[in-house]
Amino acid sequence: MFPREKIIFSGVQPTGELHLGNYLGALKNWSALQEHNRCFFCVVDYHAITIPYQAKVMSKRVLEAALDLLAVGLDPEKCVIFVQSQVPEHTELSWILSTLTPLGELERMTQYKDKASEHRQNINAGLLTYPVLMAADILLYQTDLVPVGEDQTQHVELTRILARKFNNTFGEYFKEPKVYEATVARVMSLLEPNKKMSKSLGPNHCLSLNDPPEVIRRKIAKAVTDEGGPNGERVSGGRNLLNLFKVLSEDKPLKKELEEQYQAGELKYAEFKPLLADTIIKVLEPIQARRAELATKPQELQKILLDGRDKARLIAQKTLRDVKERIGLA
Ligand code: TRP
Numbered sequence: 001m002f003p004r005e006k007i008i009f010s011g012v013q014p015t016g017e018l019h020l021g022n023y024l025g026a027l028k029n030w031s032a033l034q035e036h037n038r039c040f041f042c043v044v045d046y047h048a049i050t051i052p053y054q055a056k057v058m059s060k061r062v063l064e065a066a067l068d069l070l071a072v073g074l075d076p077e078k079c080v081i082f083v084q085s086q087v088p089e090h091t092e093l094s095w096i097l098s099t100l101t102p103l104g105e106l107e108r109m110t111q112y113k114d115k116a117s118e119h120r121q122n123i124n125a126g127l128l129t130y131p132v133l134m135a136a137d138i139l140l141y142q143t144d145l146v147p148v149g150e151d152q153t154q155h156v157e158l159t160r161i162l163a164r165k166f167n168n169t170f171g172e173y174f175k176e177p178k179v180y181e182a183t184v185a186r187v188m189s190l191l192e193p194n195k196k197m198s199k200s201l202g203p204n205h206c207l208s209l210n211d212p213p214e215v216i217r218r219k220i221a222k223a224v225t226d227e228g229g230p231n232g233e234r235v236s237g238g239r240n241l242l243n244l245f246k247v248l249s250e251d252k253p254l255k256k257e258l259e260e261q262y263q264a265g266e267l268k269y270a271e272f273k274p275l276l277a278d279t280i281i282k283v284l285e286p287i288q289a290r291r292a293e294l295a296t297k298p299q300e301l302q303k304i305l306l307d308g309r310d311k312a313r314l315i316a317q318k319t320l321r322d323v324k325e326r327i328g329l330a
Helices: 020-033 055-071 089-098 103-107 110-118 125-139 150-170 213-222 237-248 252-263 269-295 298-327
Strands: 007-012 038-043 079-083
Touching: 007 020, 007 055, 007 125, 020 038, 020 055, 020 269, 038 055, 055 079, 055 269, 055 298, 079 298, 089 125, 089 298, 103 125, 103 150, 110 125, 110 150, 125 150, 150 298, 213 269, 237 252, 237 269, 269 298
Parallel strands: 007 038, 038 079
Antiparallel strands: none
């Protein structure tokens, strides 16, 4: 099952509403990991400001992201939930690590290249040094495993390089963290099933964790089911919907029956779609209820984040003291 008693760190950007793909692809896993491991989950606001954003709404977004983490089942009694900018050791260690980072390593990061071409008007140094801050996030807690999606594995690899370089230069200190690869469901767009579900495709491609039942029913009703993407790729919308049902439902015999119908080309979408919508609604109900309840208690949320900050900071401060001593700045 899960590796026991490992130190786990992951970060989430405060960039707006989560969707079902985020939940099934990452967050659902995080809740499982917290049962047997020491987990740190961080809202990475310093990373979020590397692309254009509105200062007025940022603090609200950070709180919303924290609410999301709690709503999907992360339990502050079992893991540490905190905000990156509230623990200044993250940026401090990031500076130190930046002096060990070859510029060439940063320039070849694919996320940097993508974001630089997307934000040509704002290619700031933070966009380039983003992975160094991420390495600091991870290394501060002597992390063993980092549950992230495929798009972030290159950054974790850089983190390992920096840990090794630090150890070689100043003596063995950091663990080399690994990506935690979970078997996660890949949830595809409802309208273009050859693409990953993503908010940037548009609201009807996506099921938001906050969508009310009638919106879910409407979106599923409109979801494409046919074979083949717009460019002739062999991607099936029907397969995507059935997979969604299979990860969300606990009714094994029904799952088997629907799979057989699908394979025989006899799945009746007019019946299956409402069933899928109901299943999604049922899974989201407790998440939405928890979120709504917590949203009425802003003080409780603040307290959770301050507690998280204090717990994280205790460890981060120790690491930074050790690091400064080793690099000759104590
Ligand atoms: N870069 C990650 C993302 O965009 C977020 C992140 C920041 C992170 N720091 C991290 C993930 C540390 C894992 C560990 O998804």
